[in-house]
Amino acid sequence: MKKIFIADIKNYENQEITLQAWLYNKRSSGKLHFLQLRDGTGEIQAVVFKGNVSEDVFALADKITQESSVEVTGTVKKTDRAKIGFEIDATDVKLICGSEDYPITPKEHGPHFLMEHRHLWLRSLKQKAILRVRHRIIKSIRDFFDNHGFTLVDAPIFTPNACEGSTTLFETDYFDQKAYLSQSGQLYMEAACAAVGKAYCFGPTFRAEKSKTRRHLTEFWMVEPEVAFMDIFEDMDLAEEFVEYIVQQVVEHCRPELETLERDISKLENIKRPFPRISYDEAIEILHKKGNDTPNGEDFGGDEETLISEEFDKPVMIHHYPMSVKAFYFKQAENGKAACVDMIAPEGYGEIIGGGQREEDIDKLMAKIKEQNLNPETFDWYLDLRKYGSVPHAGFGLGIERTVAWLCGLSHVRETIPFPRLMDRLKP
RNA sequence: UCCUCGAUAGCUCAAUGGCAGAGCAUUCGGCUGUUAACCGAAGGGUUGUAGGUUCGAGACCCACUCGAGGAGCCA
Structure with a gap:
């Protein structure tokens, strides 16, 4: 008997086939x-008549x-009754392995219960759709950089010190010294771009x-071009083209998944260049106009x-923040502000770049480095990059999970990664 | 770390300080077109833990544990 996948079912109308599901x-x-079957490639109903x-x-x-x-x-x-357009008129059913008391029933469950059963929850249609969209986002990222002359340069996970000096890092024993799990590959990409011109790294961040x-x-997971x-x-041109490409690839290839997730696809179809660009000072003006009294000079929460993203139906790029709210490595622009950019996703999904x-x-x-009380010795190799043919250079980091959540x-974000690690969750 | 809310059957939730309940799941029975199928029946409980108030606490008070949402920080 011909063994097939559900995704290929349309090629076998009126033929006898076998499914494993x-x-x-x-x-x-x-x-x-009526047996509701899924094999990872799709879902179909088999009808068993006595x-x-x-x-x-x-x-x-x-x-x-169940399961x-x-x-x-x-x-x-x-058949028109089925969403997929076909069903199986069964002649034989064999059990491969039974399933006793499957915990996730076709009924509502709370987030804690579902997270405890994350290894099984992944089987549900919505979670599978999210995994597929995540996959497409990651593939689009790799394709985009591959098509734009970038070289993938892997950054280390074990690092001897904080990259930016501010955030709290996971400390681990590294033989007779301490090592920290990477919070960013950026400093390493600055070294890499001096070798290959356009570099990017893509890996887990802690x-x-x-x-x-x-x-x-x-x-x-974060992707960081430099x-x-x-x-x-x-840099803003690159970020804009990059995000447009990812979103449109997802719209093009993941329509069934987005429909399963009940996503308003028209909002994503609209994500086309140019994206609005506003300065930090203009962002402050918008906030004040909307009754938020954040003082000029403070960072945004x-x-x-x-509030700012509500003004736009596309991602908005806010650039040139005050130097004091940004990390030590940002260049000071002619207007005295930091030559930086944050991209805020629409619909309240927050900072993605x-x-x-x-x-x-x-x-x-x-x-x-001295002003922020960082130890210059830990940055000796980073300073070397400025000693030998230093050039203007720029880059950014995009958070995968926030992008998945948005799309x-x-x-x-706990549903955007197969096995999320949160403050209170290390299992499964 | 801080603020708010919560913890009752396997799951999702009810229960004026006065008999511990429902739906789903499970088991059994019924139905030839079901779409979270439906109909009937059954089993299923130390009400998160430890104190206290009360004739009486799932409910009120105290502490702790765990969870959810938010803040700060960030992507």
Whole structure:
């Protein structure tokens, strides 16, 4: 018997085929059993009619439980009643492995219960759709950089010190010294871009901060391009083209998944260049006009980001923040502000990109390191980059999970990564 | 770390300080077209932990544990 995947079912109309799948739900009606099957490539219903199968097979179809793995043989029939357009008229059902008391029933569950069963929750249709969108986002990122002459340069996970000096890092024993889990590959990409011109790294990132919000994980994935001979404005051009590409690739390739997630796709179709660009000072004006009294000179929190993003239906790039609220490595622009940019996603999804132009002058960089009470010795190799043919360069970091949350329309990043690591969750 | 709310059946939730309940899941029975199928029946409880108030506490008070949402910090 021909063994096929559900995704290919349309090629086998009126032919007898065999499917290997899991039973995600079942309904019965006397002499009929409706088996809801999924095999990872799709979902389809198999109809087991008492008159078409042996007594044993009909009894098995009656007893079979949720999430059992099965092998179903039958004829592919076209029907308008099914979403996929076909169903299986079963002639044989074999049990591969049963399933006793599957915990996730076809009913509502709370987030804690679902997170405790994350390894099983992934099987549900919505979670599978999220995994697929995440996959497409990551593929689009790699394709984009590959198509734009970038070289993937992997940054280390073990680092000897904090990259930016401010955030709390995970400390671990490294033989007879301490090592820290990377919070950013950026400094290494600054070294890499002097070798390959356009570099990017893509890997996990760790923050030990006790953040407990819908936008934070302790382990998350970040992609960080860094380009030699690039200024802040070219950096914004790159970020804009990059995000447009990712969003449109997802719209093009993940329509069924977005529909499963009940995402308003028209809002994503609208994400086309140019994106609005406003300065920090203009952002402050918008806030004041809307009754938020954040003083000029202070950084924005989640509330401020949301207020600003409400003014636009595309991601908004806020550039040239005050130097005092940004890390030591940012270049000071002619207007005295930091040559930096944050991209805020629409619909309240918050900051997805942070980046900017780096200080290439060794004296100015050294002054900033001392000003922020950082130890110059730990940055000796980083300062070397400014000693030997230093050039203007810029880059940014994009958080994968926040991007997945935005494109999938999720209220919390914990669903955007297969096995999330949160302040209070290390399992499963 | 701080603020707010919460913890009752496997799950989601009810229960004026006065008999511990429902839906789903499970088991059994019924139904030839179900779409979170439906109909009937059954089993299922140390009400998060430890104190206290009260004739009487799931409910009120105190502490702790765990969870949810938010703040700060950030992506």
